[in-house]
Amino acid sequence: MKALISLSVLLLILASPFISAAQDDGWVTYEWKEYSTEFKIPSDFEVTTSTAEKFSATNSAILMSIYPRSEEYLTWDEMEEALKTWTTDNGVTVSGDIVELDEEKMNGYWGVLLEGTKSDYNVGTMLIVDPDFPEISLYIWVAYDSDQVDTVLEMLMSFTPM
Numbered sequence: 001m002k003a004l005i006s007l008s009v010l011l012l013i014l015a016s017p018f019i020s021a022a023q024d025d026g027w028v029t030y031e032w033k034e035y036s037t038e039f040k041i042p043s044d045f046e047v048t049t050s051t052a053e054k055f056s057a058t059n060s061a062i063l064m065s066i067y068p069r070s071e072e073y074l075t076w077d078e079m080e081e082a083l084k085t086w087t088t089d090n091g092v093t094v095s096g097d098i099v100e101l102d103e104e105k106m107n108g109y110w111g112v113l114l115e116g117t118k119s120d121y122n123v124g125t126m127l128i129v130d131p132d133f134p135e136i137s138l139y140i141w142v143a144y145d146s147d148q149v150d151t152v153l154e155m156l157m158s159f160t161p162m
Contacts, residue, residue, distance in 0.1 A: 027154075030055075031162065035068045035136050040158035042151060061145040064155060072137040074129055079112050083127040086139055092116040092123050101126075107160040108132075122146055130161040 027040040034052055041057050041064065049056040049065070056065040074082055080098050087094060094116040101111035109128040116123050126140040138159070144152050 027158075029158075032066075032068075033162070035138065036130065036133055036162045037138065038158075038160050038162055039066075039155070041155060061148045062152060062155075063141075063143045065141045067139040067141070069137045069139065071135050073134050074127075074137055075134070076110050076129075079110060079127050079129060082137070083112050083114055083125060083139075086127070087114050087116065087125040090118075090125075090141070092118045092125065101128075103131075105157060107157075109159060109161060113156070118143070124152060124156065126156055128159055132161065 026043050028043050028045070029038055029040050031038045032055065042059060042062070044059045045057040045062075045064075046059065047055070047057045052068075054065060054067055056063070058064070072082075080100075084094070084098065092114070094114055096115050099113040099115075101109075101113055103110060106128065108130065110131055111126060111128040113124060113126045116125075121143040122145070124142045124144070126142075128138045128140070130136060140156065140159075142152050142156065
């Protein structure tokens with residue numbers, strides 16, 4: 001009984017920054033209240049890190065990590081350079097131009113996206129900022145198998161301000 005209680009407490013501590021809101025059609029919706037966002041990941045993902053500093057989840061074909069920054073106050077014009085710097089500082093060889101994401105399609109977020117490779121993996125990096133809360137920047141890293149592009153796009157487009 002003690003082991004069950006200890007395990008329950010540990011799970012509660014690990015999941016505290018995130019609360020699973022729903023599971024629907026093979027997707028799980030997460031809310032990250034501290035950063036006023038929600039997003040979806042495939043239901044077969046295993047959450048490997050869930051703290052105030054980082055969220056990571058993976059399956060056999062995709063790894064997604066989110067790195068929030070507070071008090072950054074990026075303007076739309078500053079986001080492109082911030083993402084380029086973060087992407088290259090993390091060892092990604094960029095393979096195209098930066099993509100400016102439509103605010104309407106991004107559920108109200110400002111967003112920019114870069115694609116590249118690292119260690120023979122496809123990598124997409126995205127930076128999003130809620131214009132109503134510009135102090136919060138979300139840097140998103142996705143490494144994926146080439147046949148997973150549609151799933152990755154659905155994940156990235158699911159981010160919604162709360």
